Amino acid sequence: MALSSPEATDLNTAKIPENPSSPCAIHLQKLPHLTDYLPNLKPLPNPLEKNTLYHPPAGFYINQSEVVLGKIILDLSADSEAVSSHSPQVAYNRAGPRWQVFFEPKDIKAAIVTCGGLCPGMNTVIRELVVGLWEMYGVRQIYGVTAGYRGFYSRDPIELNPKLVHNWHKLGGTALETSRGGFDLNKIVDAIEHHGFNQVYIIGGDGTMRGAVNIFNEIQRRKLNIAVAGIPKTVDNDIGIIDRSFGFQTAVEMAQQAINAAHIEAESAVNGIGLVKLMGRSTGHIALHATLSSRDVDCCLIPEIDFYLEGEGGLLEFLDKRLKENGHAVLVVAEGAGQDMIPRTEAQKEERDESGNLVFLDFGAWLKSELKNWWTRDHANELFTVKYIDPTYMIRAVPANATDNLYCTLVAYSAIHGVMAGYTGFVSGLINGNYAYIPVEEVAHARNEVNTKDHKWAWVRSVTNQPDFVKP
Numbered sequence: 001m002a003l004s005s006p007e008a009t010d011l012n013t014a015k016i017p018e019n020p021s022s023p024c025a026i027h028l029q030k031l032p033h034l035t036d037y038l039p040n041l042k043p044l045p046n047p048l049e050k051n052t053l054y055h056p057p058a059g060f061y062i063n064q065s066e067v068v069l070g071k072i073i074l075d076l077s078a079d080s081e082a083v084s085s086h087s088p089q090v091a092y093n094r095a096g097p098r099w100q101v102f103f104e105p106k107d108i109k110a111a112i113v114t115c116g117g118l119c120p121g122m123n124t125v126i127r128e129l130v131v132g133l134w135e136m137y138g139v140r141q142i143y144g145v146t147a148g149y150r151g152f153y154s155r156d157p158i159e160l161n162p163k164l165v166h167n168w169h170k171l172g173g174t175a176l177e178t179s180r181g182g183f184d185l186n187k188i189v190d191a192i193e194h195h196g197f198n199q200v201y202i203i204g205g206d207g208t209m210r211g212a213v214n215i216f217n218e219i220q221r222r223k224l225n226i227a228v229a230g231i232p233k234t235v236d237n238d239i240g241i242i243d244r245s246f247g248f249q250t251a252v253e254m255a256q257q258a259i260n261a262a263h264i265e266a267e268s269a270v271n272g273i274g275l276v277k278l279m280g281r282s283t284g285h286i287a288l289h290a291t292l293s294s295r296d297v298d299c300c301l302i303p304e305i306d307f308y309l310e311g312e313g314g315l316l317e318f319l320d321k322r323l324k325e326n327g328h329a330v331l332v333v334a335e336g337a338g339q340d341m342i343p344r345t346e347a348q349k350e351e352r353d354e355s356g357n358l359v360f361l362d363f364g365a366w367l368k369s370e371l372k373n374w375w376t377r378d379h380a381n382e383l384f385t386v387k388y389i390d391p392t393y394m395i396r397a398v399p400a401n402a403t404d405n406l407y408c409t410l411v412a413y414s415a416i417h418g419v420m421a422g423y424t425g426f427v428s429g430l431i432n433g434n435y436a437y438i439p440v441e442e443v444a445h446a447r448n449e450v451n452t453k454d455h456k457w458a459w460v461r462s463v464t465n466q467p468d469f470v471k472p
Contacts, residue, residue, distance in 0.1 A: 027088035028067055031437050032425035034102055034227060037220055041422065043100035047137050054136075062096035062417075068436040070241070095414035095428050095435035102422030103198070103227075105138040111157065111197040113145035114174040115204035115211070119235040120250035121400035121408040122203060123168040123175055128412035129201055130160045136413075137420060143197070144175075149211060150182025152191040169405060172397040181354030183211045189218045198226050199419050205234040207356070209427065209444040216425035216440060227424040229415040230440045235396060237285040240446025241438055242429035246408045248286070250401045251279065255290035258391040259332060263296040265387040266328035272385045273319065273329050273371060277364030279392055280334030281357070284450050287334040291460055298322050298329040299466040303336035304450045307469040309370060316374050318467050331367075335392070338363045364388055410435060 035041050048056050070090040112129050114122050126144065133139040143157035151157075158176075168175050192200060192215075202212045209230050216228045232239045237248040255278050262274025278286045284302020291300040299318065301307055308314045322329040342361045351359040368388045375384040400408060407430070414428035414435045427443045428435060450457060461468070 025088040026067065026069070026091045028091050028093070029439060029442065031093050031423055031439060032216070032220075034225060034422045034424055037223055038225055041102050041225070043102060043422075044104065046097060046099055046101050046420075047105055048097060051136070056097070060097065061099045062094050064093075066094040067091035068094050068431045068434045070431060072432045092431060092436040092438050093423075095418060095437050097417040098421035101137075101420040103420055106140075108133070108137075108139045108199055109141040109143070109196050110139060110199040110201065111143050111145050111152075111192065111195070112160070112176065112201045113148065113151065113203065114176050114178045114233075115148040115202065115208040116178060116180055116233070117205070117235070118173050118178065118396040119233045119245075120172065120247035120254075120396070120398050121404045122173065122178075122233060122247075123165075123171050124400050124405050124408035125203055125231055125233075125246065125412050126160075126174065126176060127165040127168040128409045129416065130165045131162050132413045132416045134162050136416065143195070146177045148177075148179035148182055149188060149208075150179060150184075151177075153184065153187040154182075157195060169408075170399055172399045179354075180207075181356075183214075185214050185218055188215060189222070189224075192219075192226060193222075193224065200226060200228045201231065201415060201419075202228065203231045203233050205232070206239055206444060206447075208233075209239075209440055213425070213441045213444050220425070227419045227422065228440070229419050229424070230427040230443065231411055231415055232427055232429055232443060235286070236280050236283055238281070238283040238448050239443060240448040241443055242427075242431060242448075243433065244407075244430065246404050246411060247400060248404070249407075250398060250404045251286050251395050252289045252293060253401055254395040254398055255286055255391065256294060258389045258394075259290060259294045259296060259330065262387060262389050263294075263328075263330050265385075266330055269328065269385040269387075270383040271323050271327065271375075271379075272387070273323075273331060275331045275333070275364060275368055275371075275386055275388045277333050277335055277362075277388070277390045277392070279395065281336040281360065283448060284334040284337065285448070287332050287337075288450055288456065288460055291332050292456075292463060294332075295463060296330050297332050297464055299331050299464055300460055301331070301333040301337040302450055303334055303339075304452050305337075305469065307338070308471070309341075309374070312472055313467050313469065315467075315469075316371075319371075320378075333364055333367065335360060335363060338367070342366045362390075364390055 130142050142160045144160050145151045145157050146155050212230045219226045232245050234245045235247050235251045258276050262276045266272035266274035287302050291297040309316050368386050371386050411428050418437050425440050426437045427440050
């Protein structure tokens, strides 16, 4: 395989020998580095070499030629796009410690900020950033920025150390507090300069990552020796490129409790329906995975599919059949599903939250009302019960489970190693099971929607036997 990469320093690129028999090349995504605009920066030996408690073994340091492929399933048939077009396969720099660093530990002043909504594992990421910087690299000036982006210019940062954050991974939420909005680029970068921060770690969702892009670009424009790293956080798992975001598996696990409760309520009633609304504004990953994990769900509705209530092949006809067969049914819906079905006033059509997102109406409550109206109309004088469960804030606020805690630790350490190596404007994340560095601008605009044409959605259909909602 041949590796093509954009122009950069030797720290960013490495040539892989060509393999003439390979059907396509590899294109290494350009990873920003401080030396791109500060060419006089000098590399230093990694301080881990002098760590008295840890001695890096052979193969510990990542070579610049090690990459992670963005796509690992290829069709090698003669008429496939990969072979016929000879289009290069996208690759990303593998995450991990480098032999050379571009920061002297005694000169580092690091800032950590959490933005947006809550997600299981936020405190774990904060803890591991603090412990990793302190224990691995000997950094002693580590600060938490409270209240999200606005905290940079409206509040004093708080000093962090391993003793203070020792038990934070056992707590839900974020000990640094968070908020939406408050993004004022010049005020934020001015505050970063004022406080003397030269490493900034930003934890948040896609909106937060778009803010990180602007911060990185402004720092680059001012030619400041400040590295910016993002750690993607979205309980909905709607950020693209990476396999998943931290907290997602905890959310799916907690969703099981709500589905189990709905199933018991429905099964214990005459013509009972258990209705569960799970998080997922634009994507239905939590609803999908919770449905596959539960086996008690009769129908899963997500934003990526169109569906209808009345008529042949509609939801009401399907539920009527299930109730006659089983005496009960369980519905799982994502919060973004069916939003275009709910009547809105003109004011509601324009209402936005602090992050600029359209304010969603409660589809679960609306659907509950529609189900009751349907039953009263078509099954007068027959018993019927709908139990509606919305566990949104219960799920967001819990501590991360063991799997997510491990992920939080490794993604935080990956970010530290990348920043110490002089990389900036990047996100650390899992790609095809391997940790990698991804340009933050790419992550900020990449979406991870449920592909309703792939096998995973087909599995949902096979488990629930729900209709495809294609009108005859």
